[in-house]
Amino acid sequence: MAIQHWRQRDRYYRLIGSRCKECGAEFFPPVYRCRKCGSENVEDKEMPKSGKILTYTVLHEPLPGFEAQAPFFLAVVELENGGRVLTQIVDSPDESVKIGARAHATTRRMRVDGESGQILYGYKFVVD
Numbered sequence: 001m002a003i004q005h006w007r008q009r010d011r012y013y014r015l016i017g018s019r020c021k022e023c024g025a026e027f028f029p030p031v032y033r034c035r036k037c038g039s040e041n042v043e044d045k046e047m048p049k050s051g052k053i054l055t056y057t058v059l060h061e062p063l064p065g066f067e068a069q070a071p072f073f074l075a076v077v078e079l080e081n082g083g084r085v086l087t088q089i090v091d092s093p094d095e096s097v098k099i100g101a102r103a104h105a106t107t108r109r110m111r112v113d114g115e116s117g118q119i120l121y122g123y124k125f126v127v128d
């Protein structure tokens with residue numbers, strides 16, 4: 001099994017973004033070049049697992065692979081370090097999902113790959 005594959009898996013399990021070694025800026029999703037100073041001297045960095053809901057929407061139409069889960073909350077969560085994650089909000093009362101609400105990451109089953117039957121995991125967020 002290729003190392004790259006495991007690195008990719010790792011990115012799904014742990015919230016991995018980038019940190020610029022030149023200016024210290026942190027980014028999520030990961031970048032290859034710092035968007036602040038332009039340096040390519042960036043390293044993987046695990047992101048904070050908590051933040052607050054910046055904006056959200058309720059999806060009533062299922063997305064491919066998510067049929068069993070509609071309707072659901074899809075939110076942009078701003079992490080403690082300013083990184084932004086597009087994520088599903090799960091296990092939270094409807095009324096708790098609002099702009100500015102604090103939320104934290106959790107690892108959940110995302111979907112079953114139709115061809116291989118493999119269960120894919122990823123991160124979702126739960127309102128604190």
Ligand SMILES: [Zn+2]
Pocket residue numbers: 020021022023024025034035036037038039
């Ligand atoms: Zn930089």
